[in-house]
Amino acid sequence: MPDPFLIGEAIICGYGxxxxxxxxxxxxxxxxxxxxxxxxGAGKSTAMKAIFGLLTLREGSVHLGGQDISTLTPPDRVxxxxxxxxxxxxxxxxxxxxxxxxxGAYLCPQNIEDRIEQLARLFPILKERSxxxxxxxxxGQRQQVAVARAMMTQPQVxxxxxxxxxxxxxxxxxxxxxxxxxxxxxxxxxxxEQNARQALSFAHKGFVLVQGKNRxxxxxxxxxxxxxxxxSFLGG
Numbered sequence: 001m002p003d004p005f006l007i008g009e010a011i012i013c014g015y016g017x018x019x020x021x022x023x024x025x026x027x028x029x030x031x032x033x034x035x036x037x038x039x040x041g042a043g044k045s046t047a048m049k050a051i052f053g054l055l056t057l058r059e060g061s062v063h064l065g066g067q068d069i070s071t072l073t074p075p076d077r078v079x080x081x082x083x084x085x086x087x088x089x090x091x092x093x094x095x096x097x098x099x100x101x102x103x104g105a106y107l108c109p110q111n112i113e114d115r116i117e118q119l120a121r122l123f124p125i126l127k128e129r130s131x132x133x134x135x136x137x138x139x140g141q142r143q144q145v146a147v148a149r150a151m152m153t154q155p156q157v158x159x160x161x162x163x164x165x166x167x168x169x170x171x172x173x174x175x176x177x178x179x180x181x182x183x184x185x186x187x188x189x190x191x192x193e194q195n196a197r198q199a200l201s202f203a204h205k206g207f208v209l210v211q212g213k214n215r216x217x218x219x220x221x222x223x224x225x226x227x228x229x230x231x232s233f234l235g236g
Contacts, residue, residue, distance in 0.1 A: 003063060005030050005188050006082075006157050008051040011060035019058065020046045022212040028188045028205065030156065033179065035220065037196035037233065038209035044192045045087065047209065048161050051190070052084045053077050064157065079107055083155030087162040090146035093135025097126055100134050100145050104152030112152075119148045122178055140171030147178070157188040164195055176202060197234050200224050208233060 004027035014020040020043045028034035036044045049055045051062050053074045061070045064080055072080065092100050101119070105112050120127040123144045129137065134145050143163055150158060160179070164172045172195070180202055183189045193199040200206050203220035208229060216229050223229045 003066065004028060006051070006062075006064050006190065008047065008062045009060055011047065011050050011062075012058045013050050013055045013060075014046070014058070015055075020212050021050060023060070024207075024209060024212060024214050026051060026190070026207055028157070028190045030188050031183055031186045032204040033183045033189045033191065033202065034205040034207065035196075035199040035203040036190070036192045036207045036209060037194075037199065038215070039233065041211075042209040043212040044209055045161050046212070048084075048159055048190070048192050052082060052159060078153055078155075081156035082159065083150035083153055083157065084159045085143075085146045085150050085161065085163065087165055091134040091137075091142050091149070094133060096131050097134055097137075097145055098130040100149050101126065101152055104149035107153050115152055115154070119151055122181060123148050138168070138171075139166035140168055140175065143167055143171075143175060144178070147175075147182075151182070155187065157190065158182060160189070160191045162192055162194060164193065172198070197224070 007027040009025050010023050011021045012019055012023055024043065024047055026036060026047055036047060038044055050057060053072055057070055061068055069077055069080055092103060101116055102112065125141050125144050126148055134142055163175060167175060179189055191199060200220040200223050206218060206220050206223045207214060208216040208223065216223060216226065
C-alpha cells in the first residue's frame, strides 16, 4: 500500500531539552481533510510546525508525494507544494488585502490576476475589500485573507493552525465550508482545531493527540461515534 501523500511519521521533537511529540504520526491524502484534535498541551500545533519544518525533528520523518522533505526549510517546503497558515500574525496588517495576496505569489508570480480572480470567487471579501489594510478587517475576514494568501502559491497541501481562533460563530461555519471546497478541488488539507466536534463533523480523518502521542485515529464520524472520544474530549 503506497504511503499517504503527506505523512509525518514517528515524529519526536520539542523545545529546548524537552520533547513535546513522542512518536506521533499524522497523514493526509489529496482531496482529504485531516483534523488534529486533543486537549491543551497535547502537541497539536507542535505537530503542525514539525511537519512544516519550523521545528527540527529529533526522530522520525516527513514525506510529501513520496519524497523525504525532513531536512527542507519552510520556504523550500512551500516551493515543494505546502501552504501554511499560522494561528497568529498570519496577515501583513499594514498592507492592503490585494498586497497581501501579491506577497503570497512571490514563488510563482505568473498569472497573478487569474489566481486572485479565482480566489475571489471563493472568498468575495478579497474583491470587496481589496484596497483596505488587512489590519482593519474582522478576525474572520483576516483569516480568509490568510488562507487565500497561502493558496496563492498553488499548494498541494494546505495546513491551517487553529483557523477559527477569534472568528465569530457565523463566520466559523462559512470558513469551514470554504475549506471543504478547497479539499474538493484535490488539495490535501490538514487542520489543528480546538473546536473538535465541529471539525470532526466534516473531516475525512481525525487524529486525537494526548501528551504528544496518537491516542485515537479514525474517520471523523468514527471518532464522533466513539464513546471514549466523546467522554474524554467532546464533553460526553
